[in-house]
Amino acid sequence: MATEVLRLNQFDCGILKPLDLVIHERECVCLSGASGSGKSRLLRAIADLDPHGGEAVLRGHAQSAIPAPQWRRRVALLPAESQWWAETVGEHLPKAPAAADLRALDLPAEATSWNVARLSSGEKQRLALLRVVSLSPEVLLLDEPTANLDSDNAARVERWLLRLVREQRLAALWVSHDPAQIERVADARLRIREGEAQWS
Amino acid sequence: MELISLSIGSLSLAAGLVVLLALSTYWAGLAVERSLLIAAVRAAVQLALIGLVLEALFAVRTLPWIVLMASFMLLVAGREVIARQQRRLAGWWGFAIGTLAMFISSFTVTVLALTVMIQAEPWYQPQYAIPLLGMLLGNTMNGVALGLDRLTEGAYQQRQLIEARLMLGAGWQEAIGDIMRNSMRSAMIPMINGMAAAAW
Numbered sequence: 450m451a452t453e454v455l456r457l458n459q460f461d462c463g464i465l466k467p468l469d470l471v472i473h474e475r476e477c478v479c480l481s482g483a484s485g486s487g488k489s490r491l492l493r494a495i496a497d498l499d500p501h502g503g504e505a506v507l508r509g510h511a512q513s514a515i516p517a518p519q520w521r522r523r524v525a526l527l528p529a530e531s532q533w534w535a536e537t538v539g540e541h542l543p544k545a546p547a548a549a550d551l552r553a554l555d556l557p558a559e560a561t562s563w564n565v566a567r568l569s570s571g572e573k574q575r576l577a578l579l580r581v582v583s584l585s586p587e588v589l590l591l592d593e594p595t596a597n598l599d600s601d602n603a604a605r606v607e608r609w610l611l612r613l614v615r616e617q618r619l620a621a622l623w624v625s626h627d628p629a630q631i632e633r634v635a636d637a638r639l640r641i642r643e644g645e646a647q648w649s
Numbered sequence: 650m651e652l653i654s655l656s657i658g659s660l661s662l663a664a665g666l667v668v669l670l671a672l673s674t675y676w677a678g679l680a681v682e683r684s685l686l687i688a689a690v691r692a693a694v695q696l697a698l699i700g701l702v703l704e705a706l707f708a709v710r711t712l713p714w715i716v717l718m719a720s721f722m723l724l725v726a727g728r729e730v731i732a733r734q735q736r737r738l739a740g741w742w743g744f745a746i747g748t749l750a751m752f753i754s755s756f757t758v759t760v761l762a763l764t765v766m767i768q769a770e771p772w773y774q775p776q777y778a779i780p781l782l783g784m785l786l787g788n789t790m791n792g793v794a795l796g797l798d799r800l801t802e803g804a805y806q807q808r809q810l811i812e813a814r815l816m817l818g819a820g821w822q823e824a825i826g827d828i829m830r831n832s833m834r835s836a837m838i839p840m841i842n843g844m845a846a847a848a849w
Binding site: 496525528584 | 820
C-alpha cells in the first residue's frame, strides 16, 4: 500500500466547499475547472500563503505545527507566473541544478548565468520548474506548469515531472486545462463544479 | 552669560526679504505668492506662540513640565512622519514604529549631551534641553520619514517578488531584506550628506 504524503481535512480556502483529499507517494492528482473557479486559490492556501480553514497534514504533521517557510519548502508551489528578483538565473537557485535535469528540460549548462531580463516566457517557465524542484519538496503544487510552452517543451516537462514524482516518491497536485495532458499524467482527477471539487 | 537679543529692526529686515520673495514670484508668474505669504504669517504666529510657551517653561524649570514638553514635541514629530507617508502601515504600527525610533535615538543622544558634554546644572535645564532635543528630533524625523516611506513603497511595488520568495520557503527577513537595507541606506543619505558637506 502506498504511503500517504498530503492529507486535507475539511480544508476551506474561502471559495470552495471544504475539501477532503489524500495524495500518496508517486501519485499525481489533476485538478481542473473553469478559470476563476478557485484552483489557484486552493493551491495558494495549501502552500500556506492565504488564510484558510481546516487542516493540511504532511506525513502526519499538521501544517499549523510547522513554521511556514519550512512548510513551503516541503509543500512547494509553482505559480502560473514566475517572479525573478535578482540579476541572473543562478542567484535564484538554492543549489546548482543537476546536468541531467538541465538536459531533460532542453536548457544549456550556462543557463544559470543568463540574465533574467532576457528570458523568454518558455525559458522562464522551465527555469521556474527547475527552481521549485531544487528545494527538494515532498509535495509539488503545480499551477499549469506547461501553459507557456510549445508542444515539444510541454511534452518534455511532462515526462520530466512524472519521472521526478515516481523516482523521488513525490505527491503532485497538478492544475491543467488540457484533457489530453490530464489523460497522460493523472492517477486521479478532481474537477471543480459550482464551487465544489468532485472526483471524476 | 550675555544673551544676544534680536531687535524689531532686524526682524523687520527678515520679514522684508519674505515680502520681496513674494513679489519676485508674483512677477515671475509662479502663482505661489499667496501660499508663501500665508505660510510666512503662520510661521511667525507659531513661533511667537512657541516663544510664549518656552518663556513660561524656562520660568518654571521643573522636570515634569519639561518631560511634558518633550513628549509633546515627540508626538508632533511622529504625526509629521506619518503625514509624509504615501502608503502607511495598518493600525497603530506606522505611528508607533516611527515615534519609537525617534524617541530612542534623539532622547538618548539629548540626555547624553546634556549630562556628559554640556553638564548644565540641573542637567535638564530647559534652555539647553529643549533646543537640543528640537534639533535632534528634526534630524531623526528626516531619516525616519524617508526610511519608512521607502520601506512601505518598496514593499508595495515589489509585493509579487516578496511573495515569490516566501513561496520558495524564504523567511520574512530574507524576503524583504533587500528593501529593508535599501530604505535604511536612503534614510541615512541626508545625514551623510550633511556631514560630508560640513567637512569641506
